[in-house]
Amino acid sequence: MPEIHTSTGQFEFPLYLAPMAGFSDMAFRSLCKREGADMLVSEFVMANAVLAAGENSRIWDTLAFLPEQRPYGVQLFGAEPSLMAEAARKLADRLVPDFIDINCGCPAPKIVDQNAGSALLKDLPLMASVARAVVRAVPELPVTVKMRSGWDQAHIVAPEAARMLEREGVAAIAVHGRTRMQGYGGDADWDLIAEVARAVRIPVIGNGAVNGAYSIERAKASGVSGLMVGRAALGKPWIFRQLKAVMAGAPCPPEPDATLKLHTMLDYARALLGSGEDIRKIRPKLKPFTEGIAGARKLRAQMDALSSLPDLENYVTNLLHDSPEKSENK
Ligand SMILES: Cc1cc2nc3c(=O)[nH]c(=O)nc-3n(C[C@H](O)[C@H](O)[C@H](O)COP(=O)(O)O)c2cc1C
Numbered sequence: 001m002p003e004i005h006t007s008t009g010q011f012e013f014p015l016y017l018a019p020m021a022g023f024s025d026m027a028f029r030s031l032c033k034r035e036g037a038d039m040l041v042s043e044f045v046m047a048n049a050v051l052a053a054g055e056n057s058r059i060w061d062t063l064a065f066l067p068e069q070r071p072y073g074v075q076l077f078g079a080e081p082s083l084m085a086e087a088a089r090k091l092a093d094r095l096v097p098d099f100i101d102i103n104c105g106c107p108a109p110k111i112v113d114q115n116a117g118s119a120l121l122k123d124l125p126l127m128a129s130v131a132r133a134v135v136r137a138v139p140e141l142p143v144t145v146k147m148r149s150g151w152d153q154a155h156i157v158a159p160e161a162a163r164m165l166e167r168e169g170v171a172a173i174a175v176h177g178r179t180r181m182q183g184y185g186g187d188a189d190w191d192l193i194a195e196v197a198r199a200v201r202i203p204v205i206g207n208g209a210v211n212g213a214y215s216i217e218r219a220k221a222s223g224v225s226g227l228m229v230g231r232a233a234l235g236k237p238w239i240f241r242q243l244k245a246v247m248a249g250a251p252c253p254p255e256p257d258a259t260l261k262l263h264t265m266l267d268y269a270r271a272l273l274g275s276g277e278d279i280r281k282i283r284p285k286l287k288p289f290t291e292g293i294a295g296a297r298k299l300r301a302q303m304d305a306l307s308s309l310p311d312l313e314n315y316v317t318n319l320l321h322d323s324p325e326k327s328e329n330k
Contacts, residue, residue: 010038010071011038011039011226013220013225013226013227013247014038014039014205014225014226014227015036015037015038015039015226015227015228015229015240015243015244016037016038016039016040016041016174016205016207016226016227016228016229017029017032017033017037017039017040017041017228017229017233017240018041018174018207018228018229018230018233019041019042019043019044019075019101019103019146020043020230020231020234021043021044022043022284022285023043023234023284023285024040024041024042024043025043025062025272025285026061026062026064026065026066026069026275027268027271027272027275028237028268028285029065029069029072030066030069030271031237031264031267031268032233032237032240033068033069034237035237035238035239035240035241036240036241036243036244037229037233037237037240038071038226039071039072039073039226040065040069040071040072040073041072041073041074041075041101041146042062042063042065042072042073042074042075042097043062043075044075044076044077044103044106045059045062045063045074045075045076045077046076046077046078046116047076047077047078047080047083047084047086047087048078048083048087050076050087050090050091051083051086051087051090060094061275061276063091063095065095065097070098071098071099072097072098073097073098073099073100073101073144074091074095074097074099074100074101075100075101075102075103075146076088076091076100076101076102076103076134077102077103077106077111077116077117078114078116078130079114079115079116079119079120079126079130080130081126081129081130081132081133081134082133084102084130084133084134084137085133085134085136085137086137088100088134088137088138088143089137089138092137092138092140092141097141098141098142099141099142099143099144099171099172100134100138100141100142100143100144101143101144101145101146101174102130102131102134102143102144102145102146103116103117103146104117104118104120104121104127104145104146104147104148104161105117105118105146105147105148105176105180106118107148107180107181107183112180118147118148118151118180120147121147121148121150121151121155121157121161121180122151122155124157124160124161124164127145127161127164127165128164128165128168131143131145131165131168131169131170132168132169135168135169135170142171142172143169143170143171144170144171144172144173144174145165145170145173145174146173146174146175146176146207146228147161147173147174147175147176148175148176148177148178148179148180149175149176149177149178149179149189149192149193150179150180151179151180151181152179152180152181153179153181155179156179156192158175158192158193158195158196159192159195159196159199162175162196162199162200162204163199163200165200166200166201166202170202171202171203172202172203172204172205172225173196173200173202173203173204173205174204174205174206174207174228175192175193175196175204175205175206175207175208176188176207176208176228177189177190177192177193177206177207177208177209178208184231187208187209188207188208188209189208190206190208190218190219190222191222193206193207193208193222193224194221194222194223194224197222197223197224197225198223203224203225203226204223204224204225205224205225205226205227205228206219206222206224206226206227206228207227207228207229207230208230209232210227210228210229210230210232210243211229211231211232211239212232212242212252213242213243213246213252215227215243216243216246216247227243229243234285234288235261235265235287235288235289235290235291236255236288236291237264238253238255238256241253255292258293258294258320259320261289261290261292261293262289262290262293262316262319262320263316264289265286265289265290265316266312266313266316268285268286268289269282269286269309269312270309272285273309279306279307279308279309279311279312280307283303283304283306286303286312287300287303290303299319302315303315
């Protein structure tokens with residue numbers, strides 16, 4: 001069975017950037033890699049969409065990556081084992097990623113209604129069939145699964161599902177310690193994540209509310225092999241550098257100042273616009289970079305009026321030039 005580069009050599013305790021549809025695009029993945037993320041995963045793509053994709057489909061832009069961004073995994077969702085297998089094969093041939101990840105966590109009704117994402121937590125035999133089909137379809141690649149703890153608090157299945165997936169040849173499992181019904185609110189259940197880590201021999205990656213130095217202690221205590229960071233990385237790719245420092249026993253480096261934050265945002269905007277994105281659509285990706293800057297709420301409102309890259313560049317220049325005191329971090 002191909003091994004995932006997790007606790008097995010390349011990284012002692014890998015930090016993953018969580019897949020986040022609409023946010024973890026190639027430019028953002030790049031930023032996070034530069035700041036210390038070890039493992040990157042694409043935004044999720046639907047098996048049918050991969051199968052239907054022709055040469056010039058936008059999907060290939062969504063999934064593109066640079067050699068220096070390896071190890072890189074592509075995340076697939078779907079509920080039909082044969083389609084998932086075919087899509088995984090097509091991705092493996094065309095992109096040669098380092099692993100294929102199966103989404104068993106998405107709570108969105110439009111995904112769940114197709115029996116995909118977190119709906120697979122309600123049908124473990126189907127989850128097993130999907131995993132088996134994908135594992136067989138790409139024998140040269142590790143197949144991983146990302147799942148939630150269960151559908152709801154009365155149906156926590158992650159430990160059982162993990163044992164089952166291990167038997168099917170899955171190479172690693174990321175556990176988001178919230179149920180489907182919890183959505184994204186509240187804390188994650190790290191006791192449950194620890195239970196999953198004890199239940200299997202393959203690496204278990206802990207995910208959910210990883211947002212500061214204390215997360216490292218909590219993760220180490222839970223026995224996981226690595227950590228996956230989601231929302232705490234939005235607008236703050238340097239969280240990986242901070243977590244790495246804490247892991248090495250050093251003090252947590254401070255947040256960058258407002259100038260560096262805004263310049264990082266500008267570089268990111270340039271990369272996105274250079275790849276053909278529309279400034280109106282990328283505002284939600286840029287706004288998190290203003291977090292912690294004095295007057296951030298007003299800044300975010302003003303950003304809604306910007307309609308081109310030069311507008312954004314002038315805006316940042318004027319902001320930093322005219323009133324540097326205003327832009328200092330709180
Ligand atoms: C905007 C957004 C998009 C997401 N998209 C995906 C996705 O495509 N695939 C996936 O497995 N999880 C997705 N997630 C879930 C995250 O990967 C992660 O499991 C979740 O946010 C919990 O981690 P956190 O508490 O560190 O944010 C998404 C989350 C957010 C907030």
